[in-house]
Amino acid sequence: MELSNDQNSAIAKIYLNEGASLQELSLNNLTLIENLEPLAYSDVYASSLLFPFANRIRDGLYKFQGKTYQFPINESGNNNALHGLVFNKTFTVSNITESENSVIAVLEYTESNPPESFPFQYKIELKYTLTTTELSLKVSIKNLSDKTFPFTLGWHPYFITENLNASSLHFKSSKKMVFNERMITKGTKPVDQDGHFSLKEKQLDDCWELDATEVLFKTPGYTLLINSSEANSYLQAYTPPRKNTIAIEPTTGVSDSFNNKIGLKELHPKDTYSLTWRLQLNKNEAL
Template identity: 50%
Template structure:
């Protein structure tokens, strides 16, 4: 039986999608950019809060818009005009992870059927912002099914002029045993970074079909040949897919934490300047993609 519940927890507004028939649920924090705070499939914890790992520092499950990853020193030009994002990365002057990760989203609609439940939430930017002076709305539809969670992201340009954008997602997945865990994805190109993790180049790099995680400290980005990434652990196996035409994969392992960030993105670090994966959305137009987490 599928159900949707709203609740308050530690002064945060949460909405929870549940399947009581198989002990699955997804919890979304409306005050924190509508991030996926927790995910459980059939009693197995896939995503959960980590102690001493604050959201303001780790961006766990943040929606990344209008850019993903970093913009070098927060500077970019669009249509012959220069703009400056606020630097929010302590170790550099870079701008990090976009503008909506800390916004408050509102519930637009709920839907419950015999085989799923879904909630659509949204944020609309109507104030003038010097760093990104465009009006937009972003809609997120989380749908919980028997063995999967879908996240549809729709961006609408409410302005009279076009704007540049990239979309990304920053979920951390539980991994209690890195020695026996691995990823599987198709890629023969990798991003080369400078010391501040700003893109230098795309280099040839053939990735093994079984990408082992043991003894790896990751902060790496790959160009995907298709839209599927599989994650194998001792407790669960998961497939992450996207409907996007261009797909990039950022992997990050924080020190001494039993999690790994597996981040699907439509662009890469410094995309507003290097244009890799960068798209433009015309006035009054929309763009949509869906990311799916499927239990294998």
């Protein structure tokens, strides 16, 4: 489906059958997210919603309330479960609202026949709101089952820039995740990250615990503010094998969170958890 404002200066393309992922985004006539072909969605999870876990689960195994569960292994090289269970689900449109300044689409997915790996019923509601210079994504998770379940939540958008080497991230963090050779979190190390983080000649698959919820992505052509309503947030940054492209991923947990408990949350029966991620564009602010 495609959302656009009256002037067509803001356009969002959402692929309902690929987890309602945001595959293209233009704000104020500037392209921020584009189709990553020839890279396949099944390999890069572009703009996918990451639930019930973000990133990886070692060997796909976890224990919860005395029981052991096995997620499907979909990162064969590292023998991990990767990026949850909804990235390839089909969402339905429950409502679209248009006004002079915005267009809002509400999308839904209900898991009523859950797999043994995560035997809990739930409903996900995504509320995309598009204006000329902003896109927000409100995610609501409702536990429909009679049992509490563990979860983390993440989002995997890739942004383009005319020159990644001349771009930078700006954020505050005092802890960085330490990974093993399989990209599984084995601990943290102290860092003093308070502002400018150059992307020049960086190959990233890194994660930081954020001390503030705002992250700035500064490029030669625009500045993008990425903000989360969740106070306890993490930032994953990944550079794919594609020029001038970077994944900037807000998450509520880290790799292997179901085992190391870093950022892990629990949702009780009939309760709902919600957060909002917001992208705000400043088109002409250069470095």
